[in-house]
Amino acid sequence: MADNEQQPDEHIDEDDSADDKAAKPSPLKNPRVRIVLFIVLAAAIIGGVLWYVRYQSVGKFMQGTDDAYIQADAVTISPKVSGYVDKVFVADNQQVKAGTPLLQIDARDYRAQAAQVEAQIDVARANAQGVRAQIREQQAAIDKARSDLTAARSDAAFAHAEVTRYQPLAASGAETREKLSQLVNQARQADAQVASANAALTSATRRVGTLQAQVRQAQAQGEASRAQLQAAQVNVGATILRASIDGRVGDKTVRIGQFVQAGTRLMSVVPVQQLYVEANFKETQLGLMRIGQPVTLEVDALPGVEIHGHVESVSPGTGAQFSLLPPQNATGNFTKIVQRIPVRIAIDAGEKTRRLLVPGMSADVTVDTRSAKGSVQRIKDEQEQHNERRSEGRNR
Numbered sequence: 001m002a003d004n005e006q007q008p009d010e011h012i013d014e015d016d017s018a019d020d021k022a023a024k025p026s027p028l029k030n031p032r033v034r035i036v037l038f039i040v041l042a043a044a045i046i047g048g049v050l051w052y053v054r055y056q057s058v059g060k061f062m063q064g065t066d067d068a069y070i071q072a073d074a075v076t077i078s079p080k081v082s083g084y085v086d087k088v089f090v091a092d093n094q095q096v097k098a099g100t101p102l103l104q105i106d107a108r109d110y111r112a113q114a115a116q117v118e119a120q121i122d123v124a125r126a127n128a129q130g131v132r133a134q135i136r137e138q139q140a141a142i143d144k145a146r147s148d149l150t151a152a153r154s155d156a157a158f159a160h161a162e163v164t165r166y167q168p169l170a171a172s173g174a175e176t177r178e179k180l181s182q183l184v185n186q187a188r189q190a191d192a193q194v195a196s197a198n199a200a201l202t203s204a205t206r207r208v209g210t211l212q213a214q215v216r217q218a219q220a221q222g223e224a225s226r227a228q229l230q231a232a233q234v235n236v237g238a239t240i241l242r243a244s245i246d247g248r249v250g251d252k253t254v255r256i257g258q259f260v261q262a263g264t265r266l267m268s269v270v271p272v273q274q275l276y277v278e279a280n281f282k283e284t285q286l287g288l289m290r291i292g293q294p295v296t297l298e299v300d301a302l303p304g305v306e307i308h309g310h311v312e313s314v315s316p317g318t319g320a321q322f323s324l325l326p327p328q329n330a331t332g333n334f335t336k337i338v339q340r341i342p343v344r345i346a347i348d349a350g351e352k353t354r355r356l357l358v359p360g361m362s363a364d365v366t367v368d369t370r371s372a373k374g375s376v377q378r379i380k381d382e383q384e385q386h387n388e389r390r391s392e393g394r395n396r
Contacts, residue, residue: 070359300362
């Protein structure tokens with residue numbers, strides 16, 4: 001009986017809880033909730049519209065990449081001549097100016113070579129002077145030969161005159177024919193003396209030409225030796241290696257006493273004041289990129305710091321084209337891959353910022369291409385006009 005009496009109370013409690021649930025209002029019927037939801041929805045719509053408008057006007061013209069690195073046109077320091085390193089004037093990471101001595105190679109061998117060539121020049125000069133002295137002697141010999149020729153001609157003329165004078169006498173019997181024969185023989189000998197004197201004069205004169213050729217030969221040897229001396233002096237000067245640009249010494253591997261070969265890389269001079277960024281953009285990003293467009297840089301070493309710059313130049317080919325083994329897409333199977341093109345970006349930063357930047361640092365680059373947003377349409381118009389002209393030409 002006790003159990004039966006408690007059952008009606010439980011049914012009464014269940015009915016009361018069901019009535020309470022039915023009487024509780026829905027949150028959506030609350031005006032405040034509706035206002036909040038409306039505000040949130042309106043804010044979302046407005047935010048989406050603003051984002052779309054900004055994307056269409058600004059966002060889609062911002063081309064960015066994280067495949068970018070700080071670079072510098074570093075100069076490799078290599079010797080022109082071989083030898084032992086005598087002195088090293090700079091330390092690792094030292095700042096240097098153009099013309100600053102970096103190291104010196106032992107120059108004794110090259111100075112000895114220069115002295116040897118100087119001696120050859122002196123020998124050539126002495127030879128030329130000796131031959132000139134022979135030419136002066138030969139001029140005296142020419143004068144003597146000319147005098148001998150004059151005397152021989154005079155004797156020949158006298159001998160012929162005697163023959164002419166004695167011929168009538170011999171014919172008349174006043175003089176013997178033996179005397180006439182002697183005079184004729186003397187005239188012939190005089191003619192031979194004239195020919196001999198003339199040949200001696202010719203030989204002496206030609207000897208001058210030979211000596212002058214020897215002078216020119218000695219002068220040519222002197223010129224060749226002077227050229228060798230200049231080369232030897234260049235080698236002597238090349239024993240001191242100097243910085244060709246302003247920058248900072250890096251990658252120094254040379255030590256005193258080390259033997260270095262010509263062309264061996266000993267160190268580098270990095271122009272830290274002339275840094276730039278090489279950003280590798282996808283080819284699909286370059287349609288609106290132009291030289292001079294503003295660039296925003298963010299270097300990993302300086303998080304949160306925006307560095308400004310501008311597009312300086314665009315590579316004339318993709319990175320793959322300048323690789324050691326460029327791709328040959330005409331062979332085998334082909335899979336199209338988006339290529340990347342290096343873009344050089346000048347850094348517009350202050351002195352304090354540049355001190356913290358070194359080649360090889362990674363950077364995020366964003367280029368503002370809004371200045372060229374109308375160029376695509378102009379290219380389309382130009383192509384349409386070109387196609388129309390081609391069609392007109394075919395119809396004709």
